[in-house]
Amino acid sequence: MKKIGIVGTGFMGTTHAAGWAATPAQISGFLAKPQQEASTLAKQYNAKNYPDLDAMLSDVDVVDICSPTHLHHEMILRTVAAGKDIICEKPLARTTKQAYEIVKACREADVKLLVAHVVRFFPEYALAQAEVANGKIGKPAVIRLHRGSYRPKKPAGNWFLDEEKSGGILMDLMIHDYDYARWIAGDVETVFAKNVSRQHPDAPVDYGLVILGHRSGAISHIAGSWAYPPPTFRTHLEIAGDRGLIEFDSEDTAPIQNLTLKSGGADAPDVGLPASPVSESPYTIQIKEFYAALVDGKTARITPEDGLAAVQIAEAAIQSAQTNQPVYLTPLDGGLK
Amino acid sequence: MKIGILSFAHHHGEAYISNLRNMDGVELLGVADDDTTRGERLAHQHEARYFPSYEALLEAKPDGVIICTENNKHLPLAEMAASQGINILCEKPIATKLADAKSIVDTCDKAGVLLMTAFPMRFSAPLLEIKKRLDNGDFGDVYCFNGTNQGELPTVYRDWFADPELAGGGAIMDHTVHLVDIMRWFLEAEVETVYARSNHIFHADEVDVETGALEMLTFDNGVFASIDASWSRPPYWPTWGGLTFEMVTQRGVVVMDAFRQNINIYSHDVKRANWAYWGSDINHAMVKEFVDAIRENRPPKVTGIDGLRAVEATLAAYESLRSKKSVRVKAS
Known part of the structure; x- marks a missing residue:
C-alpha cells in the first residue's frame, strides 16, 4: 500500500484527496500554508497535518503536489532527492527550464513523475482522442479548443492572477488545451498568442487566443476565457480532419439545465468547474490511473515529457503575446539550450 | 429602376435575381455572361432576359449592375460599367490583387458612380x-x-x-x-x-x-x-x-x-x-441598400473602400x- 502526502489544500488538493480515497492508497497527510484548510482535510481523512516538506518526505511513498505553480520546481526537486514518486498538478512548472530540470532529475533518479493534465481523463475528450486515433476522421487538419470561465477567486493572495506565479491565463488555463492539441495532432512547432490583459492591463476580464502550428501540418486554435459571468464553465472542442469532423460543446450536451429559482445571488466556486454528471469524476479516473502506474508500473496516458512540452508551449505563448510575433519551439528531445 | 446582373460565375447571381424581383419599383433588366452556355441556361431557368454580351446589357442603360464574375475579373467590368455612368455592386472580394482593387475604387470615384461591395x-x-x-x-x-x-x-x-x-x-x-x-x-x-x-x-x-x-x-x-x-x-x-x-x-x-x-x-x-x-435574408437587404442608395443618390452603407x-x-x-x-x- 502506497502512502500519499498531498501538498496544497486548495481546490485541487481537496479534489485529489477525494480521488486517492477511491484507491487502496493511504492518505498519510497534508501540507499547506493555510493551516485551517490543511487541518480540516487532515481531520476528514484521518491523516496528519505536516509542519514542513521534510516531515512529509520522511513519512510517505508518493508526494502529490497541488501547490501554486511557481512552487512546483523546488518542491519536486526536493522530493526527487528523497527518492519519492511524484504526482504534479498542471502546469508541471512555471518555466520550460524548470520543467526540463524536473524531467531530467526524475529520469536520472528513476523516480516516477505523473503530471495531472486532467482533461485527458474527461470522458468526452478521451473519447474524441480515441476516435481520432482509430482513424474515424482521417488526418486532423484544424483543431479548435475552447475553455471558458471566470477569473479564479481566492480568499487571500490570489496567485492565479499573478502572472509571475501562475503564468496567467495563457499558462494556467490554456495549458489544458495545448496538451490536448498535442495529444491529438502531435508536437508543436510554432506558437502565436494574444491575450486581453497583455493588451489592456486594466481590463476586468482576461481572454487568450493562441494559434499553434504542429509538425504534422495540423493547426490548432486555442481560446481561453476568464471573461464569463460566474458560475459559468464551458468547453468546446472541434477536430476537423480530411475524412470527418468531431465536435463537442458542453452547453449543448449538458444533460441537466438548472432553471430553478435561486434565493439571492448564486454562489460560485473559487475556480469554475465543468458540471456534466458522470458516475466517476475525471479527477478520480486520473488518480486511479496514476495509482496503477505507481503500483504496477502501468503506463499512464501522459508522460513527463508531455508535461514539459505543454509548459514549453505556454511559455512560448506568453513570449509571443509580448512580441506580436510567432515563437518557434526547440525540439525537446535534443535537450534544452 | 433597372438592374442587370453581369455573369453567373458566382452562384450569388442567381439569388440576386429573386432578390430583385421581390423589390418594389425594381426591374430585373436581364443578365449577361461570358460563359454563353451557363448564361443562357440560367437565364432560361430563371426566366430572365439574356443579353448576348456585357456590352449589350450595358447599352440597355441599367441604373446599376451587380458584378458576379470570378474574383480576378471584376476590374474590366467595373471599368466598362463606370465609363457609362452605371452604378456597381461588386461581389467580394472586390479583387485578388491590391492594384486591381485600388483601380476599381479609383475608376468609380472618377466616373462618379456608386460602388458598393457585396458584404451581406x-x-x-x-x-x-x-x-x-x-x-x-x-x-x-x-x-x-x-x-x-x-x-x-x-x-x-x-x-x-x-x-x-x-x-x-x-x-x-x-x-x-x-x-x-x-x-x-x-x-x-x-x-x-x-x-x-x-x-x-x-x-x-x-x-x-x-x-x-x-x-x-x-x-x-x-x-x-x-x-x-x-x-x-x-x-x-x-x-x-x-x-x-x-x-x-x-x-x-x-x-x-x-x-x-x-x-x-x-x-x-x-x-x-x-x-x-x-x-x-441578408442578400435581399444588401441589394435593397444598393437600390436605395442609387435612388437617394447617396453613398451606400458599405463602400468600395470597405472592399x-x-x-x-x-x-x-x-x-x-x-x-x-x-x-x-x-x-x-
Missing part, C-alpha cells in the same frame, strides 16, 4: 442588433474577437472558387473578408497587422489551394482578433457553414452565431440532419504565410 453580413439582423448596442455603449470597450467563418469546399457551387488564379487563393481569400469587414464596421478601426497559418489537408487531392487557415489580426485601436477561415465543414454537414464570433468586452462576452436561426430537419429524402434557415480594406488585410495574410511572421497591412 452588414445587413444581418443579429449583427445589426449587436452593432446598435455597441454604439449605445452597452458593452463598454471591446478587447478582442474570436471569429469563425468556416465553410464546405465551395467547389460544390463552382469549380473556380478553388482556382488559384481565378479566385486568387483558397480559404483565406474566400473567408477572410467577411469578418474583417464586420470588425472594421463594429470598431471603426483599421487592421494593422496579420499573422496567418494554413494547410492543405482537407480535400488535398481535389484542390491546389489552402483549405485550412487560422489568422490573428490586430487593429490600430489595440483590439485583436482571430479568424478561422477554413473550408472545414464536411460535405454532409447540416448546412453550408457559418459565421460566428465571441466578442470580448469590458462587460463580458457576446457570443454570436449569425446563421443559428434554423429549424432542424430529418428527412427520408436526404437521410442526414439538415438545418433550414429561417432568419432574415479595398478587406482585400488589403487578406493579402497581408498571404504575405504572412510567405514570411512566417506577423506582417503590417499595406494601406493604399
Whole structure:
C-alpha cells in the first residue's frame, strides 16, 4: 500500500484527496500554508497535518503536489532527492527550464513523475482522442479548443492572477488545451498568442487566443476565457480532419439545465468547474490511473515529457503575446539550450 | 429602376435575381455572361432576359449592375460599367490583387458612380442588433474577437472558387473578408497587422489551394482578433457553414452565431440532419441598400473602400504565410 502526502489544500488538493480515497492508497497527510484548510482535510481523512516538506518526505511513498505553480520546481526537486514518486498538478512548472530540470532529475533518479493534465481523463475528450486515433476522421487538419470561465477567486493572495506565479491565463488555463492539441495532432512547432490583459492591463476580464502550428501540418486554435459571468464553465472542442469532423460543446450536451429559482445571488466556486454528471469524476479516473502506474508500473496516458512540452508551449505563448510575433519551439528531445 | 446582373460565375447571381424581383419599383433588366452556355441556361431557368454580351446589357442603360464574375475579373467590368455612368455592386472580394482593387475604387470615384461591395453580413439582423448596442455603449470597450467563418469546399457551387488564379487563393481569400469587414464596421478601426497559418489537408487531392487557415489580426485601436477561415465543414454537414464570433468586452462576452436561426430537419429524402434557415435574408437587404442608395443618390452603407480594406488585410495574410511572421497591412 502506497502512502500519499498531498501538498496544497486548495481546490485541487481537496479534489485529489477525494480521488486517492477511491484507491487502496493511504492518505498519510497534508501540507499547506493555510493551516485551517490543511487541518480540516487532515481531520476528514484521518491523516496528519505536516509542519514542513521534510516531515512529509520522511513519512510517505508518493508526494502529490497541488501547490501554486511557481512552487512546483523546488518542491519536486526536493522530493526527487528523497527518492519519492511524484504526482504534479498542471502546469508541471512555471518555466520550460524548470520543467526540463524536473524531467531530467526524475529520469536520472528513476523516480516516477505523473503530471495531472486532467482533461485527458474527461470522458468526452478521451473519447474524441480515441476516435481520432482509430482513424474515424482521417488526418486532423484544424483543431479548435475552447475553455471558458471566470477569473479564479481566492480568499487571500490570489496567485492565479499573478502572472509571475501562475503564468496567467495563457499558462494556467490554456495549458489544458495545448496538451490536448498535442495529444491529438502531435508536437508543436510554432506558437502565436494574444491575450486581453497583455493588451489592456486594466481590463476586468482576461481572454487568450493562441494559434499553434504542429509538425504534422495540423493547426490548432486555442481560446481561453476568464471573461464569463460566474458560475459559468464551458468547453468546446472541434477536430476537423480530411475524412470527418468531431465536435463537442458542453452547453449543448449538458444533460441537466438548472432553471430553478435561486434565493439571492448564486454562489460560485473559487475556480469554475465543468458540471456534466458522470458516475466517476475525471479527477478520480486520473488518480486511479496514476495509482496503477505507481503500483504496477502501468503506463499512464501522459508522460513527463508531455508535461514539459505543454509548459514549453505556454511559455512560448506568453513570449509571443509580448512580441506580436510567432515563437518557434526547440525540439525537446535534443535537450534544452 | 433597372438592374442587370453581369455573369453567373458566382452562384450569388442567381439569388440576386429573386432578390430583385421581390423589390418594389425594381426591374430585373436581364443578365449577361461570358460563359454563353451557363448564361443562357440560367437565364432560361430563371426566366430572365439574356443579353448576348456585357456590352449589350450595358447599352440597355441599367441604373446599376451587380458584378458576379470570378474574383480576378471584376476590374474590366467595373471599368466598362463606370465609363457609362452605371452604378456597381461588386461581389467580394472586390479583387485578388491590391492594384486591381485600388483601380476599381479609383475608376468609380472618377466616373462618379456608386460602388458598393457585396458584404451581406452588414445587413444581418443579429449583427445589426449587436452593432446598435455597441454604439449605445452597452458593452463598454471591446478587447478582442474570436471569429469563425468556416465553410464546405465551395467547389460544390463552382469549380473556380478553388482556382488559384481565378479566385486568387483558397480559404483565406474566400473567408477572410467577411469578418474583417464586420470588425472594421463594429470598431471603426483599421487592421494593422496579420499573422496567418494554413494547410492543405482537407480535400488535398481535389484542390491546389489552402483549405485550412487560422489568422490573428490586430487593429490600430489595440483590439485583436482571430479568424478561422477554413473550408472545414464536411460535405454532409447540416448546412453550408457559418459565421460566428465571441466578442470580448469590458462587460463580458457576446457570443454570436449569425446563421443559428434554423429549424432542424430529418428527412427520408436526404437521410442526414439538415438545418433550414429561417432568419432574415441578408442578400435581399444588401441589394435593397444598393437600390436605395442609387435612388437617394447617396453613398451606400458599405463602400468600395470597405472592399479595398478587406482585400488589403487578406493579402497581408498571404504575405504572412510567405514570411512566417506577423506582417503590417499595406494601406493604399
